[in-house]
Amino acid sequence: MSNSGPVGVFDSGVGGLSVLAELRRALPDEHFLYLGDTAHVPIGARSDEEIRDLTDRAVTALHARGAKAVVVACNTASAFSLSHLRSRFEMPIIGLVPAVKPAVQATRSGTIGVLATPGTLRGTLLADVIGQFAVAAGVRVLQAVSRDLVPLVEAGLADSLEARAVLREVLTPLAEAGADQLVLGCTHYPFLAGSIRAEFGETFTLVDSSAAVARHTRDVLTREGLLGPPGAHGEVTYLFTGDVDAARRVVATLTAPDMHNGQHLPTAAGGVSWPTPEPLRIEPVRT
Structure with a gap:
């Protein structure tokens, strides 16, 4: 598998942006594909089988776009789908464990x-x-x-x-x-x-487990020889299954500096340090 592909990140909606922020801090040279299944959020009220199916469809879509690894940045999807996904795909599948x-x-x-x-x-x-x-x-x-x-x-x-x-x-x-x-x-x-x-x-x-997941992802990519070439400026493409305009507004809000006291949105680690603001590349996708 080539190391030039992006790292896929899947969540049922926009929550996985908190994991993405830590991934970008740990892996600044990597490109990312973020897929938010906003057409079906929240998935926790769905049956176990439906959760696995929705997660499988999302990871399949990321794989089809060249993802070299996928982080399942959703606790519910991780709880029900990791074993299934790892039996289906040869690329690394990384999930969340409650901290x-x-x-x-x-x-x-x-x-x-x-x-x-x-x-x-x-x-x-x-x-x-x-x-x-x-x-x-x-x-x-x-x-x-x-x-x-x-x-x-x-x-x-x-x-x-x-x-x-x-x-x-x-x-x-x-x-x-x-x-x-x-x-x-x-x-x-x-x-x-x-x-x-x-x-x-x-x-x-x-x-929360975001920073630990980012460190683990870096370790997995290193072990598998999948780290991207150094010196690149990692970029993100955002994919959403639901209303793209609504997603654009929420992503802009959650990835921008907090309007209160000019600080970034806080997390367990003390703050999300987003890269310099950049144009949001947001696309619709079907899974």
């Missing part, structure tokens, strides 16, 4: 929270990592779930009174129970970090 391990290692209260989608909670991956890392360490895990947060981020309303009201409702029980780490179990949720801070201050340390 329970670092939260367990960092907690001082002995209680951590996980904010997840219904689909991620339904899968076995989260339960497996809780059992492997939290239960073994004697750390209590409290779970919070909402069907409303992903649609709010998809609508460009991550920093809104509506988002803050939902977060206040679902996270207050975790704060009152003493959770000091909050695992963001969906790639949409790092974009809610500002709203979480506005409601809860420094109650939680926010933890």
Whole structure:
């Protein structure tokens, strides 16, 4: 397989942009194809079989456009589809694992929270990592779930009174129970970090897996001899299955510097450092 192709990144919508930001920091010379299946978001309410089918169709579309590897930047899709995808494609398929391990290692209260989608909670991956890392360490895990947060981020309303009201409702029980780490179990949720801070201050340390996935992707590309040539200026082409104009507006919002105090949108690592603003190459795609 050639090392000149792009790295594919798939999410059910725009949440995977938080992973893409970390990938671009770790791999500045790589070109990326980002595919957001906005025609079917959110996928967590769909059946297991439909989640696998939608993910397969998206990865097939990225492969057809020359992707040399694909990052499944969606917790729900990862939970239901990784084994299937790896049996279908020879290229590296990299998925997400909820960042329970670092939260367990960092907690001082002995209680951590996980904010997840219904689909991620339904899968076995989260339960497996809780059992492997939290239960073994004697750390209590409290779970919070909402069907409303992903649609709010998809609508460009991550920093809104509506988002803050939902977060206040679902996270207050975790704060009152003493959770000091909050695992963001969906790639949409790092974009809610500002709203979480506005409601809860420094109650939680926010933890997500984006930076770890980016490091792992770099390691995989290096091991497989797929790193792109050095010195290139990596570019991104965005593909969306739904309304391209609506996607353009949301992508521009989520990839631009935060309008509050001129800072970038915060994530668990302390901030998303996007490259210099560039024209958005956004195309419709069928999967």
